[in-house]
Structure formats: C-alpha cells, structure tokens
Amino acid sequence: MSCFRYPEAATTYSEFRAWIWSFGLTADSRGMVCEPDSPRKEEMEIQARWFGGEFGREFTGTEGEKIEIVQFGHWNRGAGPDFTEAAVRIDGELKGGAIEIDMDARNWESHGHGANPDFENVVLHVFTDGPSLNRFFTRTDAHRNIPQLQLPQYSWSQGPPDFLPEAFPGRCVSPLSAMNDGEVDSLLHSAAQYRMRNKARRLSVMADSTDPEQALFQGLAEALGFGPNKTAMAVLAQRCPVGELQKLDHVERDARLFGAAGFLRPDVMEMTEDPESHTYLRDLWDCWWKMRDRVEPIRTRAIPWRVSGNRPLNHPQRRIGALSALVGFWEKLPDLWTSPVNNLEKHVNNLVKNIEHPFWERHYTLRSNPAERSLRLVGKDRLRDMLGNVIFPGAIGENEAFWAEYLTLRKVDSNHKIRRAALRLFGPDRERQKLFTSYYHQQQGLLQIYQDFCLEDLSECERCPFPEQLTQWSRGGGAGSRAGEAG
Ligand code: SF4
Incomplete structure (x- = not known):
C-alpha cells in the first residue's frame, strides 16, 4: 500500500481534477443522457407467468438467499396479497404464507401494503424493478423484513439476458485496466486524501462556527x-x-x-x-x-x-x-x-x-x-x-500523522454507490474491484472520482474527459505541473 504524506497527494489530485476540467467543458457541452424507457409490462401477465412456472422454482434472493418455491399457492381473488397458501423454502427453512408480486419493489409502500395487516403473512415479495439508486427493503406493518426476489427484466419476446448489471462499465475501464496496480492505487490514494482534506476542513469550519x-x-x-x-x-x-x-x-x-x-x-x-x-x-x-x-x-x-x-x-x-x-x-x-x-x-x-x-x-x-x-x-x-x-x-x-492509521481502516460493505463506482471504473474485473475496495480510503477515492466525473457526466461517458487524461497520471504519478500546461 502506498503512503503519501498527508496532504501532498490531496493537492496532486486537486490539481489533476482542476486540470481535466480546465478544458472549458460545460454542462451543455457534456450533452444529455436519455433515460431509456423501461418496457411497461402488465403486472397480471407477470403474475400469470409466475404462477405458470415460466420463471422456474429456484432463485437467488436479493440478499443472496437460496429460494425454492415449494408450492405456488392460489390466486387471491379478493383483497390482500396476490397468491395465498404458498410455501417457500428460504435457505433451507420452509415457510408457509402469501406471495406478493409487484412491477416495482416500491409499489409495496405506494400501494399501502406496508401498513396493511392483510399483508402480514407475506413470506416473499417478488418484483421486476426497483429504485436505481437506493436499495428498497420490504417490511410489514409490524416491521418484519420480508425476503425479496427480483425477477429478470427482459423483453418478453427475447427471453432473459444472462447478466443484469447494477450499472454499466464506463469508458475509463480500458485506460484503467492498462494502468498497473501501483498507478491505480496512487490515483485512489490521492483522491481519498483530497476527500479527507475536504471533510477535515468542513469539520474544522463547523467546530469554529459552533463549538x-x-x-x-x-x-x-x-x-x-x-x-x-x-x-x-x-x-x-x-x-x-x-x-x-x-x-x-x-x-x-x-x-x-x-x-x-x-x-x-x-x-x-x-x-x-x-x-x-x-x-x-x-x-x-x-x-x-x-x-x-x-x-x-x-x-x-x-x-x-x-x-x-x-x-x-x-x-x-x-x-x-x-x-x-x-x-x-x-x-x-x-x-x-x-x-x-x-x-x-x-x-x-x-x-x-x-x-x-x-x-x-x-x-x-x-x-x-x-x-x-x-x-x-x-x-x-x-x-x-x-x-x-x-x-x-x-x-x-x-x-496529520493520523493519515497513516486511517489507511488501515477496512472497507464498509453496505454502500451501493461504492459498488456502482467499482463496476463503472473496473468493469467486470472482479479481482480489481475487490483489490481496490478492500480499504476505506480506497472506497473513498472511488467515491470522489465517481462524484467528480460520473455524476458530472451527462453523455453516457462519451464526453467525460477522465479516460483520456489517465495516461497523463500514469506517466507522472499525478497531474503535478500539468495543471500549468492546461492553462
Ligand atoms: S463518466 Fe467518466 S469516470 Fe465515470 S465511468 Fe464514464 S468515463 Fe469513467
């Protein structure tokens, strides 16, 4: 693990970042992204296909649970969940109850199921779509967590894809994969220092303004x-x-x-x-x-x-x-x-x-x-x-000496933004995703780059300046004097 003195690397990243954005790019010039329309599938059609067994009986839940549908139950013709008297084996434990199927995970709340005692005995919440940014949890009126199963989103005529990523790899995957581990580490390290310096400054200003x-x-x-x-x-x-x-x-x-x-x-x-x-x-x-x-x-x-x-x-x-x-x-x-x-x-x-x-x-x-x-x-x-x-x-x-100790702080597991950033920057390379998200500072470095470039980009990577400038980082281990070149 490289260890730059704090805050020298923060300055390097700050200059690199300023240099990249110094080419006069504006929000307009970065273009607009068109959100693809998600195909509107009829809820009842999904329910019928589910009940007809078209999706199969064995699944993996959103938490990685092994889910087996032992019995599909019965169509509910009245109020309450879609299928009653179903039986589901989750991680080996057999549970009897109801199954609810929604187009979108959030429908559970928007349809009022979370506050409806009729839904208390639901043992599985099935859906095809969910929020793109945040994880949604299904809970009952008594605040019991209900296992979730997300069905593949696919065009009915084409059949399901093999792989449904949470985000798509970005254009910077290629130049980053050409950089060696030390170069990527130095980039993340510097971005993490930059982020740390901003956090330390914010706390210091808050402390001075209040106590x-x-x-x-x-x-x-x-x-x-x-x-x-x-x-x-x-x-x-x-x-x-x-x-x-x-x-x-x-x-x-x-x-x-x-x-x-x-x-x-x-x-x-x-x-x-x-x-x-x-x-x-x-x-x-x-x-x-x-x-x-x-x-x-x-x-x-x-x-x-x-x-x-x-x-x-x-x-x-x-x-x-x-x-x-x-x-x-x-x-x-x-x-x-x-x-x-x-x-x-x-x-x-x-x-x-x-x-x-x-x-x-x-x-x-x-x-x-x-x-x-x-x-x-x-x-x-x-x-x-x-x-x-x-x-x-x-x-x-x-x-500043505490920076060295901070570098030993291990990762957090529950941050969806980090998962998304790793996927965008490292693509499907699981080894690199793991290697560069094992420590808290690496995750913070990734988040900083994600914030500086991915969240600023409105062109699906096409006009993002980050990929082209990465070669400069590799050559010199940072922007350094190149901040002057751009001017
Ligand atoms: S927006 Fe830029 S930094 Fe983000 S994934 Fe695309 S090319 Fe990479």
Whole structure:
C-alpha cells in the first residue's frame, strides 16, 4: 500500500481534477443522457407467468438467499396479497404464507401494503424493478423484513439476458485496466486524501462556527443517519444540542430526542400492544409533555424521516436510540478530537462496545415487539463510517500523522454507490474491484472520482474527459505541473 504524506497527494489530485476540467467543458457541452424507457409490462401477465412456472422454482434472493418455491399457492381473488397458501423454502427453512408480486419493489409502500395487516403473512415479495439508486427493503406493518426476489427484466419476446448489471462499465475501464496496480492505487490514494482534506476542513469550519463538541455530535449523528436519513439526523442534532442533552437524565434525553424528531404523539401509547414498548413510551411521554411547548417544531417544520425501504435494523428510531446512548458516554468522546489517542480505531471500538440502551438493544421501533436476540446498537459499517467520516477527519485535522492509521481502516460493505463506482471504473474485473475496495480510503477515492466525473457526466461517458487524461497520471504519478500546461 502506498503512503503519501498527508496532504501532498490531496493537492496532486486537486490539481489533476482542476486540470481535466480546465478544458472549458460545460454542462451543455457534456450533452444529455436519455433515460431509456423501461418496457411497461402488465403486472397480471407477470403474475400469470409466475404462477405458470415460466420463471422456474429456484432463485437467488436479493440478499443472496437460496429460494425454492415449494408450492405456488392460489390466486387471491379478493383483497390482500396476490397468491395465498404458498410455501417457500428460504435457505433451507420452509415457510408457509402469501406471495406478493409487484412491477416495482416500491409499489409495496405506494400501494399501502406496508401498513396493511392483510399483508402480514407475506413470506416473499417478488418484483421486476426497483429504485436505481437506493436499495428498497420490504417490511410489514409490524416491521418484519420480508425476503425479496427480483425477477429478470427482459423483453418478453427475447427471453432473459444472462447478466443484469447494477450499472454499466464506463469508458475509463480500458485506460484503467492498462494502468498497473501501483498507478491505480496512487490515483485512489490521492483522491481519498483530497476527500479527507475536504471533510477535515468542513469539520474544522463547523467546530469554529459552533463549538468542537457540537460539531462532533452533528458529525456522528449524520454518520448514524447514513444514507437516507443523514440530513434528518443532522437537523435533529442541531435542534437538540449535545450541551443541553448532557444536562438531562437518560429518559429525559430520549424524550427530548424522540419528541423533537416528531415520533411522540399524545396517542403514542395506543400504538403498541407490547408491554415493554408501552412502559417505555409512557415514560417518554411523561417527560415529553413537560418540555413539548418549548421544543416541538410546528407541523411545517417537522423533520422528514425516511422510514420505509430500510433494513429493520436501520430504522431511524433505532439510530436516534443509538445517538442518545452515545450522549451517555459523551465525556469519553470529545477527547478523540482534541487530544487523539493512539490506535484510534481500537479505542473507539472499545468505547462503542460499552454503549448500552436496554430498550434499543431489543427493539426495532418504538412500537415493535421485542426481538428474539439482542441487537447491536451500532453495527460494523456504521462504526466505520463514524470513524472514516468524522473521527479520523477530526483527528487528522489536529494531527496529520493520523493519515497513516486511517489507511488501515477496512472497507464498509453496505454502500451501493461504492459498488456502482467499482463496476463503472473496473468493469467486470472482479479481482480489481475487490483489490481496490478492500480499504476505506480506497472506497473513498472511488467515491470522489465517481462524484467528480460520473455524476458530472451527462453523455453516457462519451464526453467525460477522465479516460483520456489517465495516461497523463500514469506517466507522472499525478497531474503535478500539468495543471500549468492546461492553462
Ligand atoms: S463518466 Fe467518466 S469516470 Fe465515470 S465511468 Fe464514464 S468515463 Fe469513467
């Protein structure tokens, strides 16, 4: 692994990036992309083909599960799921129930199935299309996660393709594959440093404008809300400053956070039949009504949460529970920033292991029944994002020597943008995709290039300047003086 001094490589990437874009390219000159129309297939036709066995009986679910349709069940002629009394074997476990088939995964919510008790016994959600950017999770009214199966999207006359990629490889695949591993590594490393420098600067500006502890608190809240509720968590952290939360006991703190988030209403206790949830909600409400007039935003200023389409473990209410538990450990956290310790990752891991919340270690939502097993308050990927997006940038802003330790931080698994960027830049070369996404900084470098070029491109790569300029990077290990050449 190459190790450039921080922030020299950031400067190199910054110059390389500026140099590429210095050729006068504008959004207009980059052209427009035409979204291909997805063929509109009739839902009933898919259901009939499914029921007739045309898709087969054995599939792989969206989470990689082995799915076998043991019995297709019966067409439902009334309200409720499409096929009842079906039997499905998922990873060897036989489940009886209903099957719902939609054109698009999101129809589950837009058709109101997620809040309809008639759909509680669905054991499999089948669909042909889903959101292009975000993963959508299917959950029941009781917040049970339903296994998903995405059928191949194909033209009925041509039959299914063998391979359905999440994104298409870009024009830069060829020049990148001509670069050796060291050259690609140096490019990603430099892009990652550039990204880190921007994050460190942002935190520093936030710390100067508010105070370091509040900036750290907001940063951690954003990392917990990643990705669909990042902004919502930032707003919540701003409306409930850490300095005020620290003065409250743990029940008042939860009440303040959940109330300000808009999750506590006068009828809140009626929303659950679970005795534990009922007791917890009553305690929260007893505190909340006393502070409500001072803290509750008016309706038009309510925080917009995304509660559907997330894994049950990622429900925003669980994230708020974790944020509240972090405040309980707050006196140990700000030191990470102002006087960073040796081996930051290990230190933070040990701290987070000790963070507890008796309710949120057992519940998915405020009104769900208790989970059978204890649930981690902060999972592996959330912890790495807290380290990579907040704690290391804060520490590196104080002491550049932490860059070397940051380079050892391992990858996160759950970021669809990284998967897409790797596919666009490395094509189907799985070995390179793996080699260059094993560490957090490599993933960040990829994301930076994706942001700088793929998201700026409106021509399906045709007018993207990145591929042509990569040879320059190979020749000199960076743009360096070429920034001057362009001028
Ligand atoms: S837009 Fe540019 S950087 Fe992105 S895949 Fe296409 S050629 Fe590569």
